[in-house]
Amino acid sequence: MSELDQLRQEAEQLKNQIRDARKACAEATLSLRLHTTLTQGHLAKIYAMHWGTDSRLLVSASQDGKLIIWDSYTTNKVHSIPLYSFWVMTCEYAPSGNYLACDGLDNICSTYSLKTGEGNVHVSHELAGHTGYLSCFQFLDDNQIVTSSADTTCACGALKRASRQPPFTGHTGDVMSLSLAPNTRLFVSGACDASAKLWDVPKGMCRQTFTGHESDINGICFFPKNNAFATGSDDATCRLFDLRADQELMTYSHDNIICRITSVSFSKSGCLLLTGCLGVTDDGMVVATGSWDSFLKIWN
Amino acid sequence: MPALHIEDLPEQEKLKLEVEQLHKEVKLQRQQVSKCSKEIKNYIKEHSGEDPLVKGIPEDKNPWKEKGSCVIS
Numbered sequence: 001m002s003e004l005d006q007l008r009q010e011a012e013q014l015k016n017q018i019r020d021a022r023k024a025c026a027e028a029t030l031s032l033r034l035h036t037t038l039t040q041g042h043l044a045k046i047y048a049m050h051w052g053t054d055s056r057l058l059v060s061a062s063q064d065g066k067l068i069i070w071d072s073y074t075t076n077k078v079h080s081i082p083l084y085s086f087w088v089m090t091c092e093y094a095p096s097g098n099y100l101a102c103d104g105l106d107n108i109c110s111t112y113s114l115k116t117g118e119g120n121v122h123v124s125h126e127l128a129g130h131t132g133y134l135s136c137f138q139f140l141d142d143n144q145i146v147t148s149s150a151d152t153t154c155a156c157g158a159l160k161r162a163s164r165q166p167p168f169t170g171h172t173g174d175v176m177s178l179s180l181a182p183n184t185r186l187f188v189s190g191a192c193d194a195s196a197k198l199w200d201v202p203k204g205m206c207r208q209t210f211t212g213h214e215s216d217i218n219g220i221c222f223f224p225k226n227n228a229f230a231t232g233s234d235d236a237t238c239r240l241f242d243l244r245a246d247q248e249l250m251t252y253s254h255d256n257i258i259c260r261i262t263s264v265s266f267s268k269s270g271c272l273l274l275t276g277c278l279g280v281t282d283d284g285m286v287v288a289t290g291s292w293d294s295f296l297k298i299w300n
Numbered sequence: 301m302p303a304l305h306i307e308d309l310p311e312q313e314k315l316k317l318e319v320e321q322l323h324k325e326v327k328l329q330r331q332q333v334s335k336c337s338k339e340i341k342n343y344i345k346e347h348s349g350e351d352p353l354v355k356g357i358p359e360d361k362n363p364w365k366e367k368g369s370c371v372i373s
Contacts (some may be wrong), residue, residue: 007315014322025330170321208325226345227336242340244331249340269347272338 022247048102052093061088061098067102069113081112081121094139099124101145103134109147111159125159129167136177138187146187146201148175154189156201168199170206176218177263181226188229190217197230198243210241212248219263224270232261 001009020134044141048061054117056076058070061166083102091102100112100121113124132150139145140156148154153167154175173192180187185201195214200210215234222229238252238261309317348356 003311004315007312009320010319011315011322014319014326017326018322021326021328021330025332144306170317200363205324206321208328209321223340224347226339228340239339241350242333242336245333246328246330249333249337267351267353269349269351270344 018246021086022245025245026247043080048091048093052097053095057093059091059093061091061102066084067091067100069100069114079114088134090136091135092137092139092145094142096142098142099139101137101139103137107131107133107149109134109145109157111145125162126158127159127162127164128154129157129164135175138178138180140180140185140201142274146178146180148178148189150174152186152191154178154199165201165204168197168204168206170197170209172197173216176216177220178218179222179229181222182224184226186226188220188222190220190231190233192216194233194235196220196241201218208243208246210246210248212239212241212251213237216260219261221264221266223266224268230264230266232264234260235286236260238264242283 011193021216050059052058056072058072060068060070061083065083065088067079067081067082067083068077070076071078081100084106088102091100093100094111098113098115100114101109102112103109107128107130109127109130110123111125111127112121114121120137126144127147130147130149130153132152135148135150137145137147143159144156145159146154146156152173152175153169154172155164155167157164168189171189171191171193173194175189175191178187178189186198186207187201188196190196194211194213194217196210196213196217197206198210199205200207213231213235217231219232219234222227223240227244228240230240232236232238236253239248240250240252241247242249
């Protein structure tokens with residue numbers, strides 16, 4: 001038998017072992033009451049937006065190439081930042097509220113300092129390294145950011161040093177989104193290979209791989225407690241995965257929902273799973289949704 | 301450091317990486333679904349009383365409520 005065949009056989013055997021181990025744990029099924037859509041009409045394409053941790057300011061990327069920071073209480077624009085690129089996939093607030101990050105067609109993650117004291121906002125750092133567009137990022141803190149990309153990798157970069165750890169490789173399709181675990185240095189990523197992976201940032205390795213979806217995973221979000229996460233996919237389902245059972249607990253689907261799910265977010269207690277293109281504030285008070293009809297709406 | 305493109309590697313190297321990762325994952329100690337599900341349900345029950353999107357927000361505490369317009373009479 002050639003080495004290639006041996007490797008294939010070994011991979012198959014290991015996958016079967018993992019499948020059997022998961023089955024042995026799956027002696028029960030989870031049934032949770034399914035709420036129907038809270039936010040109708042926003043099952044549209046991705047629109048970049050993110051809440052600040054103060055649950056008041058909100059950043060969105062508009063189609064005319066600007067990042068806009070809104071005060072959601074007054075609906076006033078606080079900042080309007082022109083970008084170099086008209087095509088922005090994602091934007092993000094640092095937990096401190098001092099920085100904004102956004103991507104561009106150039107595969108670079110640019111951060112903007114918001115507290116310059118001069119009144120205008122400028123690019124403070126740039127992080128290159130990915131060879132495909134950036135689909136998502138999240139700040140670990142003001143200096144470190146985790147990014148996911150269409151080059152099938154994720155990476156953790158230090159902004160001040162403009163350097164990155166070796167990338168997290170393993171996905172075989174574009175990585176579309178990521179979610180940091182609450183209070184730990186772990187994160188999950190969802191990709192176009194229909195799998196989600198759990199990564200250990202300090203160790204730089206993949207700990208677990210979760211399969212089950214039948215198509216690209218577009219959105220992923222950790223449960224408020226860091227032992228589970230939800231995913232939204234092109235297969236029009238959302239699924240809940242548990243880290244300790246190492247498998248899917250439940251699939252959410254609805255006859256009325258036949259289109260791709262682009263984003264998922266949990267309410268503060270984890271009781272509600274909201275899907276579409278949206279974000280829930282840290283204090284859990286509201287949901288903001290964005291869509292290609294160019295409106296941002298706030299719901300509670 | 302340039303990203304390692306898995307799809308650019310020869311088949312053999314790809315499989316070696318896959319087998320290496322599977323060896324790590326097969327060793328995982330897995331817990332019963334019933335136990336994990338119960339913990340999730342309990343967490344939700346304990347916290348949903350405080351979840352603003354579930355219990356609602358009193359009008360006077362809601363900074364996002366629609367502002368009325370001024371009317372001159």
